[in-house]
Amino acid sequence: MTNLLPYNTFGISALASQFVEVNSVLQLQNLIQEKAILEEPFLILGGGSNILFIKNYEGLVLKNNLKGIEVSRENENYVWLKAAGGEVWHELVMFCVNKNWGGIENLSLIPGTVGAAPMQNIGAYGVEIKDTFEELEAINIQTGELEKFNNEQCKFGYRESIFKHEAKGRYFITSVTFKLNKKPDLNTSYGDIETLLKEWHIAKPTIADVSKAVIAIRQSKLPDPVLLGNAGSFFKNPVIEFSVFEKLQKNNPTLKSFPAADGKVKIPAAWLIEQAGWKGKRFENIGVHEKQALVLVNYGGGTGKELIDLAYKIIDSVKAKFGVALTPEVNII
Ligand code: EPU
Numbered sequence: 001m002t003n004l005l006p007y008n009t010f011g012i013s014a015l016a017s018q019f020v021e022v023n024s025v026l027q028l029q030n031l032i033q034e035k036a037i038l039e040e041p042f043l044i045l046g047g048g049s050n051i052l053f054i055k056n057y058e059g060l061v062l063k064n065n066l067k068g069i070e071v072s073r074e075n076e077n078y079v080w081l082k083a084a085g086g087e088v089w090h091e092l093v094m095f096c097v098n099k100n101w102g103g104i105e106n107l108s109l110i111p112g113t114v115g116a117a118p119m120q121n122i123g124a125y126g127v128e129i130k131d132t133f134e135e136l137e138a139i140n141i142q143t144g145e146l147e148k149f150n151n152e153q154c155k156f157g158y159r160e161s162i163f164k165h166e167a168k169g170r171y172f173i174t175s176v177t178f179k180l181n182k183k184p185d186l187n188t189s190y191g192d193i194e195t196l197l198k199e200w201h202i203a204k205p206t207i208a209d210v211s212k213a214v215i216a217i218r219q220s221k222l223p224d225p226v227l228l229g230n231a232g233s234f235f236k237n238p239v240i241e242f243s244v245f246e247k248l249q250k251n252n253p254t255l256k257s258f259p260a261a262d263g264k265v266k267i268p269a270a271w272l273i274e275q276a277g278w279k280g281k282r283f284e285n286i287g288v289h290e291k292q293a294l295v296l297v298n299y300g301g302g303t304g305k306e307l308i309d310l311a312y313k314i315i316d317s318v319k320a321k322f323g324v325a326l327t328p329e330v331n332i333i
Helices: 025-033 089-099 191-199 207-221 242-251 269-275 304-322
Strands: 015-022 042-045 057-064 069-074 078-084 133-140 146-150 171-181 229-233 286-288 295-298
Touching: 015 025, 025 133, 025 171, 057 171, 078 089, 089 207, 191 207, 269 304, 286 304, 295 304
Parallel strands: 015 057, 042 057
Antiparallel strands: 069 078, 078 171, 133 146, 133 171, 229 295, 286 295
């Protein structure tokens, strides 16, 4: 038995019947050959930053610990950087920022690992990893063989990929290759970044400036999981029909919206939750973050069951008040 508390950023205590750290592709292939995997349920864990354990895990937890960052090719304009699945995401971002390779600087400080990033197409401040994603390599858990997925094959969407659907639980992501820009084309269009750069009197920002701005914004709103257990946004921002949005906005003029696919609109879940009265509410060891209503927090000693019960209460009250369904972004295990 291994307690998964150190392996999930919510800081939830949950026992796994077996726990293995995967340090090489060969080790994983041997485990598959020996039929150690597939004989019982298994779970692949990255940084544990998007997961909520609501009970003990009766099965094998495989922690992706694969390391290494290398340039696979480059030309005058681009560099293709291959990073192992167990690399810490923010360290990869800092590596690129220091080299002045552009494309992922807006994704600074997102907790988690490289291998987990494509699963939910991590995104922030106007950028998603699908924008720089070239390909990934993954071990097929059934066959032990290495397979490649290009951008299209990953079927990326808003916090979505094939790995949350038809390929769910079938692949262990060993590496991800990103196509980064040596002549960076910065994306500072997200309001908060522009405002902060102006405040800092930076007219011609560098990659490092954008990264610094993103880090400052995140630190001002999002709790550091080392200090306060959380998994970032607990819910997705709901995507609704434009006609539904129009009706909602009539009664709620402060409701913002962002364009989504097929003429639909994305509305901020944080706003809905705040308006429903949950922001900053604490219930013993758990609660809703005081600065970002989309983030549920564990003050210490909270359980997964308590957090999921709170999540359901929030879902019900937002549904009752606005008629909009919230769905969790975090994986509930
Ligand atoms: N807002 C509120 N109340 C709050 C917080 C925000 O009304 O307590 C409103 C703000 O006024 C703003 C809108 O909600 O108009 C959007 O807020 P914010 O820019 O903070 O972003 P978000 O939509 O709440 C998303 C991502 C974050 C990402 C930020 C920045 C999702 C589920 N979340 O949050 O990602 O960092 O945008 O791009 O899409 C994560 O996935 O874990 C995560 C933190």
